[in-house]
Amino acid sequence: MGFCRGVRAAIDTAVRASRLRARVYCLGPLIHNSQVVDRLSRMGLRVVHKVEDLDSGPVLIPSHGVDATTVEQAQTRQLEVIDATCATVRHAQNQALELQEKGYRVVVVGDPDHPEVKGIVSRARGATVVNGPHDIDELPQNLRLGVVGQTTLAQSEFVATVAQILARPFREVRVVNTLCGEVAARLAAAVELCRCVDVMFVLGGRHSANTRALAEACRKQGVPTYHLEDWSSFCYRHIEGRRIAGVTAGASTPDWIIDEFVEQLEQVEVAELANRK
Numbered sequence: 110m111g112f113c114r115g116v117r118a119a120i121d122t123a124v125r126a127s128r129l130r131a132r133v134y135c136l137g138p139l140i141h142n143s144q145v146v147d148r149l150s151r152m153g154l155r156v157v158h159k160v161e162d163l164d165s166g167p168v169l170i171p172s173h174g175v176d177a178t179t180v181e182q183a184q185t186r187q188l189e190v191i192d193a194t195c196a197t198v199r200h201a202q203n204q205a206l207e208l209q210e211k212g213y214r215v216v217v218v219g220d221p222d223h224p225e226v227k228g229i230v231s232r233a234r235g236a237t238v239v240n241g242p243h244d245i246d247e248l249p250q251n252l253r254l255g256v257v258g259q260t261t262l263a264q265s266e267f268v269a270t271v272a273q274i275l276a277r278p279f280r281e282v283r284v285v286n287t288l289c290g291e292v293a294a295r296l297a298a299a300v301e302l303c304r305c306v307d308v309m310f311v312l313g314g315r316h317s318a319n320t321r322a323l324a325e326a327c328r329k330q331g332v333p334t335y336h337l338e339d340w341s342s343f344c345y346r347h348i349e350g351r352r353i354a355g356v357t358a359g360a361s362t363p364d365w366i367i368d369e370f371v372e373q374l375e376q377v378e379v380a381e382l383a384n385r386k
């Protein structure tokens with residue numbers, strides 16, 4: 110659980126850049142964790158949402174990437190660009206472009222509002238986002254489809270959507286697995302943990318897609334699951350009548366949040382036992 114290599118690398122890049130310059134601008138939050146973003150802002154990293162808002166750089170591209178137009182705009186304005194796009198996200202972007210160049214209509218399975226998905230779509234002309242069966246029904250069936258997925262999707266979700274695509278008579282369907290192995294490993298570990306606990310806490314940012322997927326996977330195991338940002342959202346009723354708690358965390362959740370949560374949870378248990386004596 111906790112930080113993946115893409116997030117670690119993005120934070121290292123941001124910290125190094127902030128040490129060398131008085132101000133660095135990040136195009137959207139560096140990662141989907143507000144506590145980390147707040148810490149970085151104290152080091153001089155400012156979040157901006159549009160390149161047009163900037164007269165000077167440098168600009169940092171977050172781990173989940175940005176759309177191609179934004180990069181072009183930054184280059185046109187001759188801003189220094191520091192690219193912290195995760196290698197796995199970059200791979201998904203490149204695969205989408207390659208499929209489009211080979212004549213496929215690119216289909217990106219994922220959340221159309223997620224910046225990573227917008228970034229992938231922007232690199233493949235005519236690409237379509239599929240977020241449910243209704244989106245598949247709108248695709249003309251004489252197409253050759255090249256399918257990629259948002260990197261943080263659960264494998265089961267990607268496979269289910271691919272199966273729905275294959276159930277329709279498209280001319281050709283080519284699927285490239287762009288899912289992140291780090292996310293898959295966290296999901297598998299969380300699902301395994303669900304077997305031996307009777308309540309699960311999933312720690313991570315509200316907007317973190319992989320944290321939400323973790324919480325969803327735990328709920329599907331039938332275990333009461335709480336997606337919390339940190340200890341401040343904990344409530345005693347979460348553990349009332351429960352004996353064993355499991356804790357996991359998304360790929361953008363820092364160790365200090367996990368450690369504090371576990372320590373506090375153990376204290377609750379100690380206090381509870383003391384009360385019973």
Ligand code: SF4
Binds near residue numbers: 116197290292
């Ligand atoms: S979860 Fe995977 S794709 Fe996303 S930043 Fe981490 S390593 Fe990269």
